[in-house]
Amino acid sequence: MIALLRKQRYFIDYTLGTMMRHKGKSLGLLSVYTLIIFMLASVMLFSHAMRSEAVALLANSPEIVVQRIQAGRSVMVPADYLQRIGKLRGVTEKRGRLWGYYYDPAVKANYTVMASEQDQLSITDIVIGEGIARTRGLSIGDYLTLRSHQGKAFSFRVLRLLESDSELISSDLLLMNPQGYRQLFGLDESLYTDLVLSVRNPREIQKIAEKLTRLLPDSRPILRSEILRTYESLFSWRQGVMLILLLGSVLAFVIFAWDKASGLSAEERKEIGILKAVGWETGEVMRMKFWEGVIISLMAFLIGYLAAYLHVFYTSAGLFEPVLKGWSVLYPRFQLTPSVDGLQLATLFFFTVLPYTLATIVPVWRTSITDPDLVMR
Amino acid sequence: MLIELTDVRKAFNQGKPNEFWAIQGITTQFEVNRISCLKGASGSGKTTLMSMIGCLSRPTSGRIRLQDRTISSLPERFLTQIRRHTFGFIFQRFNLIPGLSVVENIMLPAYPLGLKASRLRGRAERLLEQFLLADKASNPVEWLSGGEAQRVAICRALINDPQILIADEPTANLDSRLSREFMALLDQLSKAGKTVLISSHDPVVFDSPCVDRVVELEDGLMVAGER
Ligand SMILES: Nc1ncnc2c1ncn2[C@@H]1O[C@H](COP(=O)(O)OP(=O)(O)O)[C@@H](O)[C@H]1O
Ligand SMILES: [Mg+2]
Numbered sequence: 001m002i003a004l005l006r007k008q009r010y011f012i013d014y015t016l017g018t019m020m021r022h023k024g025k026s027l028g029l030l031s032v033y034t035l036i037i038f039m040l041a042s043v044m045l046f047s048h049a050m051r052s053e054a055v056a057l058l059a060n061s062p063e064i065v066v067q068r069i070q071a072g073r074s075v076m077v078p079a080d081y082l083q084r085i086g087k088l089r090g091v092t093e094k095r096g097r098l099w100g101y102y103y104d105p106a107v108k109a110n111y112t113v114m115a116s117e118q119d120q121l122s123i124t125d126i127v128i129g130e131g132i133a134r135t136r137g138l139s140i141g142d143y144l145t146l147r148s149h150q151g152k153a154f155s156f157r158v159l160r161l162l163e164s165d166s167e168l169i170s171s172d173l174l175l176m177n178p179q180g181y182r183q184l185f186g187l188d189e190s191l192y193t194d195l196v197l198s199v200r201n202p203r204e205i206q207k208i209a210e211k212l213t214r215l216l217p218d219s220r221p222i223l224r225s226e227i228l229r230t231y232e233s234l235f236s237w238r239q240g241v242m243l244i245l246l247l248g249s250v251l252a253f254v255i256f257a258w259d260k261a262s263g264l265s266a267e268e269r270k271e272i273g274i275l276k277a278v279g280w281e282t283g284e285v286m287r288m289k290f291w292e293g294v295i296i297s298l299m300a301f302l303i304g305y306l307a308a309y310l311h312v313f314y315t316s317a318g319l320f321e322p323v324l325k326g327w328s329v330l331y332p333r334f335q336l337t338p339s340v341d342g343l344q345l346a347t348l349f350f351f352t353v354l355p356y357t358l359a360t361i362v363p364v365w366r367t368s369i370t371d372p373d374l375v376m377r
Numbered sequence: 378m379l380i381e382l383t384d385v386r387k388a389f390n391q392g393k394p395n396e397f398w399a400i401q402g403i404t405t406q407f408e409v410n411r412i413s414c415l416k417g418a419s420g421s422g423k424t425t426l427m428s429m430i431g432c433l434s435r436p437t438s439g440r441i442r443l444q445d446r447t448i449s450s451l452p453e454r455f456l457t458q459i460r461r462h463t464f465g466f467i468f469q470r471f472n473l474i475p476g477l478s479v480v481e482n483i484m485l486p487a488y489p490l491g492l493k494a495s496r497l498r499g500r501a502e503r504l505l506e507q508f509l510l511a512d513k514a515s516n517p518v519e520w521l522s523g524g525e526a527q528r529v530a531i532c533r534a535l536i537n538d539p540q541i542l543i544a545d546e547p548t549a550n551l552d553s554r555l556s557r558e559f560m561a562l563l564d565q566l567s568k569a570g571k572t573v574l575i576s577s578h579d580p581v582v583f584d585s586p587c588v589d590r591v592v593e594l595e596d597g598l599m600v601a602g603e604r
Contacts (some may be wrong), residue, residue: 003491010488021476267475274472277433278486279461279537282453373428 011284015291018271030296036250037304037352038311042319043243044344045312047236049336054231056337058224062196063205065222066212074220076191085195085215090204096192098181102146102174107135113185115178119159123180126156131171133161149186156180269367276372286364293360297353305348313338379572380407380430380541385439385449387425387597399425401597402439407574407590409540412567415576416583416602417594423576424469424545426594430574431464431543432456461489465534467544471526473518473533480505480514483532490537504532508562524555531562542566544575548582556581563587 019026068077079096088094098115111132119127126144138144143155162170182189197212199205209221264272275285311319313336387400399422407413407430415423428434429441432448435456441449448459465486473482483501492500505511508528513521518529527547534542544563548556556579563573564587577583583591592602 005491006493007489007491010491014488017477017481270472271474274474275485276457277460277466277468277472278533279457280486280489281457284489373425373433 008287011288012291015288015295018288019292019295026296030300033297033300033352033356034304034307037301037348038307040243040250040348040352041305041308042311044348045308045340046336048341048344049312049339051232052339053336055228058228058231061224061227063199063202063224064197064209064212066195066197066216067220067222068194068216068218069220070218074194076187076193077195077219079190079192081195081216081219085197085212088197088208088211090199090201090208091197092200093198094195096195098178098187099193100185102184104136104146109135110172111174112172113174113176113181115181116175117178119175121159121175121177121180123177123183124154124156125159125177126180127160127162127175128158129162129170129173132174133158146184148184154180154184264363264367272364272367273372273374282365286361289360289364290357293357294353297356301349301353305345309338309340312336379409379444380574381440381442382406382430383440383442385426385429385436385441387422387429387434388437391437399597400429400436403597403599405592405599405602407572409572410567410570411589412563412573412575412587413590413592414583414588415574415594416578416591417576418578421594422597423594425597427543427545427574427576431466431541432460433466461486461537463540465537465539465542467527467530467534467542467547469546469549471530471550473521473526473529475519476517478515478517479510479521479529482518482529483536485536486533487536500536501532504535508532523550524558527551527555527559528562535566539571541572541574544573546577546579547575548577548579553581557585560585560587 066077066081067074068081069075077096082094082096085094100113101110102113103110116127121127128138128144132144133139136144138158140158140160142158144158145153145155148154156176162173162175176184181187197208199208205223205225209223212219212221272285275288276282316336382403382405385400385403386398389395389397389399403426415426417423425434429436429449432451436449439449440447443459443463448456451459474485477485480498480501483504484497487497487500502511502514505514508531510525510528510532513525518526521529527550530547534544542563548559551559560582563575567573567587575582575588582588590602593600
């Protein structure tokens with residue numbers, strides 16, 4: 001038993017020595033392989049994180065949002081629609097919301113502006129998300145000047161910064177007093193952006209939505225579950241696009257790996273012949289190459305995955321933000337909440353480390369079962 | 378009697394248009410504790426015959442017996458075992474592995490035995506002493522002169538203490554002084570109990586007084602040295 005272990009140690013030592021001797025090849029393989037893992041893992045981690053953010057984003061949102069549609073476009077909702085809805089069974093709360101976007105030319109970004117009644121804000125107070133604070137360099141007590149619809153400058157004092165699990169929710173958010181909102185955007189007292197209804201029993205949602213369309217024929221109720229589905233498919237689609245883009249490089253890698261890892265140089269073939277001639281078994285020669293494959297692919301996997309993790313969660317996936325985030329290039333910089341999906345990790349592992357190791361083994365097997373007498377010549 | 382060949386034949390590319398019979402029926406015996414030499418021009422089949430005796434390849438037909446065991450029909454696994462424990466090879470171009478040090482090259486055949494590191498090292502060092510290579514132990518083999526590389530190859534052939542040494546044209550890359558020194562080394566080993574099988578077309582080898590028997594090959598057939 002001890003002899004067996006010692007044997008393995010000799011083989012591993014020998015393998016490491018071999019890799020050091022062929023430094024160029026080993027490093028070349030390792031870096032290309034690492035790069036591929038890095039890209040694949042980045043896409044997977046990013047889209048997974050975005051999906052989790054979307055779920056978190058919608059967790060606190062109301063079950064039904066009611067928009068008003070005029071000539072096929074959504075327009076402001078008159079406040080008396082709340083009365084027209086009246087009392088619906090199952091609806092625990094109904095209110096009008098005021099929200100919209102403010103384009104800040106100073107940082108070339110859109111802020112999501114929302115009127116908030118809960119925060120007891122005075123007309124000049126605002127609460128901002130960390131993304132805005134970061135890009136504008138604002139802290140509590142500082143003033144932010146926004147231009148009204150008439151071009152008049154309004155100064156707001158930062159009362160507080162928003163905190164949230166998910167920066168995607170809060171990063172570009174700007175909360176203000178409803179009165180302040182109406183003044184800034186020139187909005188009448190009698191109008192809201194949309195209405196929201198809270199429903200306690202999810203099974204009643206569909207029926208309430210149907211009632212709403214009957215009560216308010218020009219309204220469009222949007223259900224939370226529908227939004228969730230849209231997000232899901234949006235992220236899956238984007239991930240798919242990225243993966244297709246990556247397919248090219250993956251193919252290139254496969255060819256490269258086949259060529260480098262599997263194609264044995266004359267020198268390596270001779271080495272195998274020598275080892276066999278001096279008494280190594282076919283299995284022992286293969287084990288050596290197996291360790292080589294395992295070491296390279298595991299190292300590449302760990303380095304690549306770690307780099308992807310840092311890339312996605314510490315640099316906000318800087319490299320493919322434009323492709324994956326697409327819907328708003330003016331979005332303030334944000335940070336994703338680290339989260340790893342075990343299944344994705346396992347999939348990546350099985351589709352990279354395993355085939356690579358096999359690819360290295362097969363040609364060695366073919367070489368090492370042939371007669372070693374060639375080395376005599 | 379130790380090695381017995383009965384009507385051994387070897388074909389390359391059998392059944393194809395370029396079929397070639399390199400060995401065309403050889404029946405002979407090689408004895409223990411002797412130095413036997415296969416003499417013959419290049420292409421006469423020396424390497425092919427020694428490969429089959431050393432279990433590096435199998436005859437197409439005929440039989441090779443080692444002690445009382447027929448080795449010509451054994452499966453690969455057993456051939457490996459025999460190679461590992463019974464034979465030591467000294468190849469024509471030495472076939473040391475570049476990039477490895479002298480001592481690493483020497484220890485190579487012993488790795489599959491799983492010896493204790495200190496014991497393995499001890500064996501290698503004793504051989505290095507014996508063949509005057511102690512100060513070169515950790516040099517890469519590329520730095521060695523022809524004579525030194527030859528002695529490293531001998532050490533590697535001896536590390537598992539085999540009964541039979543097979544040397545294929547071992548003096549082809551040496552000058553005549555080094556060749557004579559090499560024969561002297563073989564003589565020592567033979568006196569220490571090794572059986573030596575050597576191929577050569579170098580008179581320094583086949584005319585050497587320490588060679589007990591010369592077998593002459595021509596086009597895959599024995600033309601002299603029968604007994
Ligand atoms: N793999 C092979 N395929 C075809 N012919 C071969 C092969 N190996 C050796 N031969 C031929 O067999 C003959 C004997 O070769 P070899 O045993 O190497 O001769 P020697 O060692 O005496 O120079 C030569 O004519 C050589 O060309
Ligand atoms: Mg030859």
